Amino acid sequence: MSEIVRIDDLEVQVRRSPRRKTVDLIVDRFGDLVINVPESLPEREVEAIVRRKQEWIYGKLEHKDAVLKPAGTREFVTGEGFYYLGRKYRLKLIDPTEAPQSPTLCLRNSRFWMLRSAAEKGRSHFIRWYTQRGEAWIPDAVQKLKDRVAAEPRAIIVRDLKYRWASCNALGDVYFHWRVMLLPPKVVHYLILHELVHLHDHSHSLTFYERLGRAVPAYREIELWLEANGDRYSL
Template identity: 35%
Template sequence: MNVMATKPEYRDGNGFIAEVIRSPRKRTADIRVEDGAVSVVVPTELSIERIDSLLKTKRKWIKEKIALHREKAPVSGRQFVSGEAFSYLGRNYRLKVTKGNFAPVKLVQGRLLVSTPEGSQQPHMIRNALVRWYKRQAILKLTDKVDRYAERVGVKPAAIEVRSFKSRWGSCTQRGELHFNWQIMMAPNQLVDYVVVHELCHLLRHDHSPGFWKEVERVMPDFMQRKEQLKEYSTLLTL
């Protein structure tokens, strides 16, 4: 099963923080702006100087993409300040913000800790840091859950990826790849399990026919209750 989970580095792009992900499969650098968060996937041995130069060259384009995301993003009411609660697997954790050089989010003793420079960009940097944290947790937790349920479903997915979707929690491709919305990590564990089983069963049936739902019920007899609960939670799982 193919899962990308390399240890990230971070570079200050003067107004944004870029996550650097080194991959032996990459031959050229690839800059991405997703959910307002900047990442650059690069070959394993590419130097920090070359990465900084690339970010500087593309700075205008990156800032435009970030601004476009902010314009289109729905207003969540979040302030991204110390004491604010964020849900992870159905439990609320308080955010603790310290000023200083950027440091990625860590969950320590029931608190989400993050360090960022002060200034007008701080709330956006904190949000982006949280997005990155949720995505990395999603890779770890969803991989574990897929491994646990795949045998019970009777399938072997080709790959697992975490993505951003506007109106769905997951998808299954004809090639057997499972894609999950990182925001599902805000939902309670039992609802995350339902999404995993749902997508795994699509490896047996690529539709929502009665036969498909019978496969889901075989593995998860109370799936209908979980499905309805997920609908109720859907408007709350935003960042």
């Protein structure tokens, strides 16, 4: 497992090199915080540098969050389209008399059905729906995929991760943004395997990519697709 420094709510990967003479702190394209340091730099000095740079770090994370925020906001009206596992379904607002036993929001007959009275808080209802689906669908997918990388997560949690699609920690907990349930299944499978590989190697090292490439040979194509299209899969 890679060296990690934790300061308040920040988790920073430490990469040491015997050839490095300077310190470089970056937010990589995955939203991970990485500090490149000389091999002999004491951990307490690494922590001190991160503390001094906290304001800069939060600014960078806020910028990345803004970049990844959806460009438009969906309206919760009949006919609006919403993604689920890569497929777009149209919304139909209904009155209780049309479907007396219908829940507030459901997917039925290739359409999302939502009670008209719930439309004002439609986004909250969709987030809850996607989260619940993720809590059932993702663990099942993990069970089917984990043997590819010989990894066993301790826990799987679905919640709002702001600018990240997924993340994990040194304890083996793997987190997924509820938005992953809007993505095509093969993209979700890639995100799952990406995080499972991180249980072996928390950095994006050559070893990490070699292991990921064996599990997902087309991983770079999927990454590029996600960078180009990810903001479409939102509320």
